[in-house]
Amino acid sequence: MQHKPSLQKRLGLWLIASVILLWLVAVASASFIVRYEMNQVFDSALEETAQRILPLAIADILSRDSDTGPQRAPALQAHHEYLTYVVRQRNGELLLQSHDVDLRVFATLPRAGFYETSSHRFHGIAAVQGTIYIEVAEPLAHRQAAFLRITLSLLKPLLLLIPFSFIGVWWLTRRALRQVVQLQRLVEVRDAGDLSKVEVQALPEEFAPLIDTVNRLLARLRRALDAERSFTANSAHELRTPLAIALAKLQRLQLQLQDEPLKTQVQEIEHSLRRLSRLSEKLLELAKAEGGSTQNEQLNDLVPIIQMLARDYAYKAPGRMLLQLPEQAVKSHLDPDAFAILLRNLIENALCHGDPQQPVIIRLSADGLLRVINGGTVVPAEQLAVLRQRFVRSNSKSLGAGIGLAIVDAITSSAGIELHLYSPARGRCDGFEVSLNIIVVV
Structure with missing residues (x-):
């Protein structure tokens, strides 16, 4: 038996899929905007850090009594630095560095402005007529981890949205299609002899023309069948009495006849009338079977x-x-x-x-x-x-x-x-x- 799709199930699945798809599109759009704004904030932090640290670093370098080589900025407490920096001369000579810096991520010569490598994003500023540079570095993995956490936080409500959407859509579609389901049950329980009008209150507008057409068709079919049954029953009923009278008269005539050939012909006529009488009875039974x-x-x-x-x-x-x-x-x-x-x-x-x-x-x-x-x-x-x-x-x-x-x-x-x-x-x-x-x- 071929499986027939359910309108309620199909509508529910499409609505749930649409809600999930729209939520994913909204999350993707929000993630794109968040990523853009987050990069702006992190770039601003890089620039602000470089501008704040560079004057202090220059003051520290100029106040040195002698050239003691590169120095490492002290840390009050041991911690992991997301932003590391180096202060160098134009030729790349290192003057000052943060305590947790990895010098391998920096280029040989300092650069001004924003730039990035495969692992870090940098911002450099020059001072003292371009002789001293500071470069602040931030790992790109830090930004990616932050972006991933924000995206997952937007996706977490979807785990609750799916079951609630399923329950809500199922309830709404069941309520909206209640009259359609009622129509389905009314049609299913009908047998072949039930040609009465199909009536469902508050049926959706899209189904109203269909029901009107079906009811008109049932009415025409009912009138046609009633006419056929009436004709069959009336014909059979009207034939029974004349046939019975004809058979009775024929039997009386047969008793009065003496000619054998003529008797044989009368018997054949009687046989034909009996067959016609049986046929009328069968037609009457057929009319009762179809109409009763x-x-x-x-x-x-x-x-x-x-x-x-x-x-x-x-x-x-x-x-x-x-x-x-x-x-x-x-x-x-x-x-x-x-x-x-x-x-x-x-x-x-x-x-x-x-x-x-x-x-x-x-x-x-x-x-x-x-x-x-x-x-x-x-x-x-x-x-x-x-x-x-x-x-x-x-x-x-x-x-x-x-x-x-x-x-x-x-x-x-x-x-x-x-x-x-x-x-x-x-x-x-x-x-x-x-x-x-x-x-x-x-």
Whole structure:
């Protein structure tokens, strides 16, 4: 079975993905702005540090009594320096350095202004007519670590945002699509015979034209089916009385005739009228099957109905009815009248089209599986597929009207029962079998 996507699930996933994507875009934009502003602040700190330290360093250098070589600025307490500096002459001779400086990161000759290497960013200032330079260095890893901490702090709320977004979006979509879900359930619980109007209050505007179109279509279909059923029922009903009168008069005429050839012709006419009478009865049953209710709210034991019909047909076909019924009752919500019409047509179909030398088996299990089996030749698969259609017979020589299985199919479809046809019958190499489960749950 092909999986059908859910509108609620799809909408929820798209909304959650959109919220997460927008949050990531916002974090990326904020990180870009923070990185730019952070670089401005750190560059300002480099420049400010160089401008503050250089006058003090020059004063210290000029106040020396003698040339004692490069000196290291003392530290009040041991600590790690993020900003280190060196004071040098124009030729690169070192005059003063911070206590934790790594001279390998500095270039051979001093430079003024901002510049950077693969590991550090520098700012240099010259004084005393360009003879003394100070260069302050900051590790780029320091800036990267600060930027990473800020970015992670912006991403941490996303861990809480995802579950809360999921709960919020699920609740909102469920609330917004509540009427759509109600519409889905109303359509799902309908059977094939329910053509009443679909009504859902406060349905979203996008679905309103769809429901209006569906209701108009159902109304047209209901009118068409009602007209067809009315025509079938009225035609069959109106034919019964004239046919009965014609048969009675024909039988009286047959008793008065002495000419044998004429009697034979009258018998053929009588036979045709009887077939027409049976056809009218079947059409009336079909109209009832298609238009009537096939389910009851209360449970009914269907075993006595099977026994009663089997006894009736045992007189018409002695020795051919074979019952295999459970000892306990088999109760169903299937309407007793509808079930009687269904079983009567199955029995007549088996007697009419089956082998007259073999019995008709009516087998009912305790779980409600009904099987009607008759012997006879195997029905080809292409004919088996169309036997449920009206006026279709597997054997054109039989006396049936080809409408019995159509009546059975109409009843089972209305009741939501699956009807299965097998030829040969299951467990045999010949015959025909009809199988269905008569336990209907309302």
